[in-house]
Amino acid sequence: MNTIYTNMDWEATPNYNPANSTAGEPDPETGIVKCQPGKTARTDELEINFCGNLPEEQAEKIRGYANAAKGTRLLAATASDIAAAPSDITALSSESTSAITFKRIVLDAYDKTAVASDGSTFSVRYAYSKDGKECRNNYLSGMKGVAAGTARTLEDAAYTINLKADITSYFSTASSRKADEHAIFQAYQSAMKEIEQNMANGKADPTSGLKTTVTVNGTEWNFAELLNTVEKLNKSFEYFDTKGNLDYTDYAKMGVSKADVKNWAKENLSEDKQKVVADTLNARVETFIQREREDLEAFRHIWDKPGVVMPEEKAKYYETPVLSATNKEVHERIMKLFEETDYDSPATVSRTVNRFKDMFLPIMIAFGGSQGASGVADNAAKKMYKYIADLFGGNSAHRLNYSV
Secondary structure (H helix, E strand, C coil), rough: EEEEEECCCCCCCCCCCCCCCCCCCCCCCCCCCCCCCCCCCCCCCCCCCCCCCCHHHHHHEEEEEEHHHHHCCCCCCCEEECCCCCHEEEEECCCCCCCEEECCCCCEEHHHHHHHHCCEEEEEEEEECCCCCCCCCHHHHHHHHHCCCCCCCHHHHHHHHHHHHHHHHHCCCCHHHHHHHHHHHHHHHHHHHHHHHHCCCCCCCCCCCEEEEEEEEEEEEEEHHHHHHHHHHHHHHHHCCCCCCHHHHHHHHHHHHHHHHHEEEEEEEHHHHHHHHHHHHHCCCHHHHHHHHHHHHHHHHHHHHCCCCCCCHHHHHCCCCCCCCHHHHHHHHHHHHHHHCCCCCHHHHHHHHHHHHHHHHHHHHHHCCCCCCCHHHHHHHHHHHEEEEECCCCCCCEEEEEEE
């Protein structure tokens, strides 16, 4: 018997009858159903991520084979994903018997909580290739590599999984995600066909001028336009992707990142999509705040000890011993200060950073006393100049006088 690894858990349908030719109860700890030959497990549908350009008719047939074969295969769920290229799948018999085998491409996966613009939350799964590459940038370039046959299979598989995860985490809601994922898959296949045709025609940049469109959560995008928007969001917020606790300087940086994306959207997107991006930016901040809350709660037993009392002044800005900017009024004011700054004006940027330093100094005094607080505030200001220059370096920020 074979094992099918899938990016969806194999969970038995509740209240089914084990005596009715089914496989039996799932494991109580994992929820996994292990099927014996000739038995049927009533499970979720199998999802396959095809990392090659496969005609949709053939893809649907392979999905049918796989789902029909569930009763004659050992089913197992892991934290890994399977991405199937056409050469990695062999249909062993006709549609009536529907037996299928897989050469498995197993990727390390991890989940993140996303907060949507409507406030709903859902989990998205990302994948690493085996060499630890995250594979979350240059999506159009990656598609070109797939079309040219130069992409490595594992990297390609990770890219296809992460592309879908990035788009849905930014623009979907909990209720729209499933339909959005299917639409993204269809658009990916269509765009791949365009890229292959452009390469066959000798086009210098086969990814330019793509006509494929995709509707995500009710908004229609050109697929390349959507990927470019995701690229910009990833680049502007990459600092926060692995950030744990958020201090007040982090909210200042989020304000800069929001301004960076808004400025880019004005230059590259229509007004209706600018509105979508603006809503996405607010939700993105909530995603990082939600992640911090989850981390703080997970480690509460370490820092929340009986008898530990925060000094009154420090408690205004930090409700826990952990460096977490819990004064919502203050961190929102700092973020808004940087979000609404004119980054085409170095003088305006300097006034903003100086204003931030004035706001940050009393926080540092409350945190650790007046000794050394001024130097900490000065250093925070220098780091803000560098963060601004890294994002806006092509405009005015390269003229700013900063040092670290």
